[in-house]
Amino acid sequence: xxxxxxxxxxxxxxVKFKYPLPHLTESLKRRKTKVVAIGSSSTAGxxxxxxxxxxxPFPHRLELALRKRSYxxxxxxxxxxxGGQEAPAELSRFESDVIAEAPALAIWQVxxxxxxxxxxxxxxxxxAAFDAGLDWLAELPMxxxxxxxQYTTFIHDNLDLATKMVARIAAAAERAQISVFRRFDLxxxxxxxxxxxxxxxxxxxxxKLHMSEWATNCVTQSLAGAIAGAPAEIAS
Numbered sequence: 573x574x575x576x577x578x579x580x581x582x583x584x585x586x587v588k589f590k591y592p593l594p595h596l597t598e599s600l601k602r603r604k605t606k607v608v609a610i611g612s613s614s615t616a617g618x619x620x621x622x623x624x625x626x627x628x629p630f631p632h633r634l635e636l637a638l639r640k641r642s643y644x645x646x647x648x649x650x651x652x653x654x655g656g657q658e659a660p661a662e663l664s665r666f667e668s669d670v671i672a673e674a675p676a677l678a679i680w681q682v683x684x685x686x687x688x689x690x691x692x693x694x695x696x697x698x699x700a701a702f703d704a705g706l707d708w709l710a711e712l713p714m715x716x717x718x719x720x721x722q723y724t725t726f727i728h729d730n731l732d733l734a735t736k737m738v739a740r741i742a743a744a745a746e747r748a749q750i751s752v753f754r755r756f757d758l759x760x761x762x763x764x765x766x767x768x769x770x771x772x773x774x775x776x777x778x779x780k781l782h783m784s785e786w787a788t789n790c791v792t793q794s795l796a797g798a799i800a801g802a803p804a805e806i807a808s
Contacts, residue, residue, distance in 0.1 A: 578767070578786065580789065580790035580793050580794070581762070581765070581790075582758075582790070582793050582794035582797045583758055583761055583794060584794065584797045584798065584801055586754065586757060586758060586761060587753060587754050587757070587758050587794050587795075587797070587798045588798060588801055589717070589751035589753075589798050589799075589801070589802040589803065590751050590803070591749060591750055591751045591802070591803070592802055592803045592804060592805050593677060593715040593717075593799065593802040594715065595676045595677065595713055595714050595715045596676045596677040596715050596799070596802075597802075597804075598676070599676035599677075600642055600645060600647075600676075602645075603645060603646060604645070604646045604647075604648075605638075605642075605645060605646070605647045605648070605676050606647075606648050606650065606673060606674070606675040606676060607634070607635075607638070607647065607648065607649045607650070607675050607676065607677045607678075607679065608649075608650045608652055608669065608670050608673050608675040608677075608678045608679070609630070609631040609634070609649060609650065609651055609652060609653065609678075609679045609681065610652040610653065610662055610665065610666075610669055610670055610678065610679070610680055610681070611652075611653045611657075611662065611679075611680065611681025611682065611719065612653060612654065612655055612656060612657045612658065612662075612681065612684060612685050613653065613655035613656065613782065614629065614630070614653070614681050614684060614719075614722060614782070614783070615629060615630065615631060615651060615652070615653025615681045616629060616651065616653030616654055616655050617629035617651075617653070618655070618774065618777060618782045619655070626774070626776065627774060627782070627783070627784070627785050627788050628788070629651065629653065629788065630788060630791060630792045630795065631649045631650070631651040631653070632649070632651065633788070633789065633792040634649050634792050634795060634796055635647060635648060635649035637792060637793065637796035638796055638799070638800075641796065641800050650673060650675070652665070652669040652670065653681070656685060656689075657685065658682070658683075658684075658685040658686050658689075658693060658698065658701075659680075659682045659683075659686070659698050659701035659702055659705065660697065660698070660701045662680070662682070662701075662705070663701050663704060663705045663708075666705060666708060666709070670709070671708075671709075671712060674713075674714070675714055676714060676715065677714060677715045677716070677717065677799075678709060678714055678715070678716045678717070679716075679717050679718075679719055679753070679795075680705065680716065680717070680718050680719065681718075681719040682698075682702065682718060682719070682720070682741060683698075683720050683721045683737045683738065683740070683741050684721050684722060684727075684781070686698045686737055687721065687726075687727065687730055687733045687734050687737055688726060688779070688781055690730075690733055695736070695737070695740065698737070698740065699740050699743075699744060702718075702740070702741065702744035703744055703747065703748075706718075706744060706745075706747075706748035706750065707748070710748060715750075716748070716750045717750060717751050717752070717753055717799075718741055718744070718745045718750065718751075718752045718753070719752070719753045719755055719795075720737075720738050720741045720742070720752055720753070720754060720755055720756050721734055721737060721738055721741075721755065721756045722755055722756070722759060722772075722781075722782075722783050722787070722791075723755070723756050723759035723760050723763065723769065723772065724759075724769065724772055724773040724774075724780060724781055724782065724783060724787075725769050725770060725773045725780035725781075726773075726779055726780045726781040727756075727781070728769045729780075734756070738756045738757075751798075751802070753794075753795050753798055755791055755795075758791065758794055759772055759787065759791070762790075771784060771786065771787075772784055772786070772787040773787075
């Protein structure tokens with residue numbers, strides 16, 4: 573018999589959002605809600621040599637999870653990921669891929685390619701792109717959440733660069749007073765509890781950058797829980 577998949581601990585105490593999601597909350601009172609996920613291959617999905625996506629990425633899984641939590645409501649999570657991109661290129665797509673869609677919530681997945689292709693990116697320019705994008709979206713009637721790096725073999729092997737980028741993402745979110753989905757800390761916690769980094773990494777990915785099926789599924793469960801558990805209002 574095949575091994576039973578290891579259960580997921582979503583660690584909602586670890587990933588809970590600091591800031592509320594008022595636009596999403598209001599939208600969920602109506603019949604139809606739209607969420608946009610913009611990012612790189614963590615969002616788009618990692619293609620196989622044939623061009624098909626090997627592991628279903630988080631936006632589709634999140635759509636199903638949110639629909640299950642809000643039974644009877646139509647919740648669409650639009651996948652606007654493009655593999656290999658980082659915040660500056662994603663920012664150039666905001667008008668067409670985020671703003672034109674008028675979502676109640678935008679999830680911006682950032683930072684991984686700034687580490688994976690560190691030779692191509694200046695960290696200060698990445699931070700400037702974070703700030704510019706968040707300033708732009710702050711003017712609009714939508715909630716925004718940043719998603720930081722995955723903790724996979726490549727990231728583990730470049731931990732100093734990765735932790736600095738995680739800190740930059742957290743600082744940008746705090747300046748904008750929005751929440752971060754702390755994917756890096758979540759996956760690191762699983763390692764501390766006995767899950768190996770290799771098991772959280774796609775075994776067919778030669779770069780050892782992308783998440784395994786187990787990690788993708790569990791990260792999505794945690795993200796759905798964090799969204800559902802967002803505070804009703806900002807604490808005084």
